[in-house]
Amino acid sequence: MIDIVSDVMHELWQVLLNTATIPGLQWLSITLAIYAGAIKINRAAGNNPLLHPLVITAIGVMALSVITGTGIEDYQQHAGLLHWLLGPATVALALPMFAQWQKVRELGWRLVLAIGVGGIIAPVLAWLCLFVVDAPLALQMTMLAKSITTPLAMETSRVIGGVPELAAVFVIITGIAGAIAAPLSFGLFQVADRQAQGIALGSVAxxxxxxxxxxxxxxVAAMASLGLCLNGIMTAIVLPLVFS
Structure with a gap:
């Protein structure tokens, strides 16, 4: 346990040293400023999924990287603190899970089964499309983690032989597509139960x-949060076990 804590503190110290430089502080501040502006734009647009803060931030950072001639590896080093914080963000998923624990106990195996089915069908169908066209194996493995939140998707993708950075892209695209298609899908298949709507949104998007x-x-948001957490945890555990 002491060794683990020591390794984590050493890694954090190295990240802080890289960030505590003029380029590091500049890129960290720029990224946070763009994200803050992206949140305001998204709210002004009525939470339009096409204008999701992550999408706007990614486009803004990429544009500035091209303009300034900053390579992606240099940016990752300068803004390494943001990447390191993905770990604590993953652990923080336990908080909404704890807040909804009573609902988990109430619905029991029916809830776990519904989330499990959604968490399996969505990525497997996407993986099957890549398998049919004989896409590179790393791309196929990355696609399997597309329906869970970014921190878990990147780490899970790395463990099973995928591409963590590409996993983040797949996650964002999946979320936007799911948020846009959800109202139409609920109407088409007559899904009127609000708990089911929330679980579907959180589990898939x-x-x-x-x-x-x-x-x-x-x-609906409470059930979506529950679906998000449970599916993320189950996928992060199952995929490494299956493909190890």
């Missing part, structure tokens, strides 16, 4: 779907 659920009501 992760954080972006949960943001969409917030606009549909607190009860």
């Amino acid at each position: 992760h954080a972006v779907g949960t943001a969409k659920a917030l606009s549909m009501g607190e009860d």
Whole structure:
């Protein structure tokens, strides 16, 4: 345990040293400023999934990287603190899980089964498309982690032989597509139960779907948060076990 804590503190110290430089502080400040502006733009647009803060931030940072001639490896080193914080962010998923624990106990195996089925069908169908066209194996492995939140997707993808950076892209695209298609899908298949709507959004479209659920009501958002957490945890455990 002491060795683990020591390794974590050493890694954090190295990240802080890289960040505590003029380029590091500049890129960290720029990224946070763009993200803050992206949140305001998204809210002004009525939480339009096409204008999700992550999408706007990614486009803004990429544009500035091209303009300034900063390579992606240099940016990752300068803004390494943001990447390191993905670990604590993953652990923080335990908080909404704890807040909804009573609902988990109430619904029991039915809830776990519904989230498990959604968490399996969505990525497997996407993986099957890549398998049919004989896409590179690393790309196929990355696609399997597309329906869970970014911190878990990147780490899970790395463990099973995928590409963590590409996993983040797949996650964002999946979330946006899910948030856009959800109202039409619910109407087409006559899914009127609000608990089912929330679970579907959280299980398949992760954080972006949960943001969409917030606009549909607190009860839908609560179930979406539950679906997000449970599916993320189950996928992060199952995929490494299957492909190890």
